[in-house]
Amino acid sequence: MFRQNANLQTENSNKGSDTEIIKQMQNDQITVSPKLSTSGETGYYLSAVNDDTLDTTKSKLKNQKTTYSNHILRSTFKRPIGLYSGNYHEILDKLMKKDTFVAHGSSYEYNSDLSTKTSVVYSQKN
Numbered sequence: 001m002f003r004q005n006a007n008l009q010t011e012n013s014n015k016g017s018d019t020e021i022i023k024q025m026q027n028d029q030i031t032v033s034p035k036l037s038t039s040g041e042t043g044y045y046l047s048a049v050n051d052d053t054l055d056t057t058k059s060k061l062k063n064q065k066t067t068y069s070n071h072i073l074r075s076t077f078k079r080p081i082g083l084y085s086g087n088y089h090e091i092l093d094k095l096m097k098k099d100t101f102v103a104h105g106s107s108y109e110y111n112s113d114l115s116t117k118t119s120v121v122y123s124q125k126n
Helices: 018-027 053-060 088-096
Strands: 064-069 072-077 108-110 122-124
Touching (some): 053 064, 053 072, 088 108
Antiparallel strands (some): 064 072, 108 122
16 A cells, blocks of 8 residues: 555646746646647646655554565555455444554545445545
C-alpha cells in the first residue's frame, strides 16, 4: 500500500491567465514552452512528491513481512486473516484504523462499488 498526495487541482480555461497557469505548473516541477497553446483542448495533470515516510512507517506494522523500494511499501501478512462474517468490511474498517495493521490506513475507506464477494477494495479518501 502506498500513500500519495490526494489534493486534486483543477483549472478552468476561462479562469486565470497563461502566466498564472505556467507558474502553478512550474511550482509542480512541470516545464512548458514560453507560450501555451490557445486551442480549446482540456485535460488534467497530477503531481506528488515522493518521500520516505513509508520507510519509517513499516517498522510499526506487526505480524507482516515488509519491503520498501523506490518509494513503494509492500507487505504480506505472516498469517492470513479469516473473515467469515457477512459484514467483513465492518471488521476491516476497525483494523484499517490501526497503525499496526495498515500504514496510513485511516486515509482509506471501504469502496462498495469496487468490492465483490471475493475481493475487498479500499480507496484513498478525497
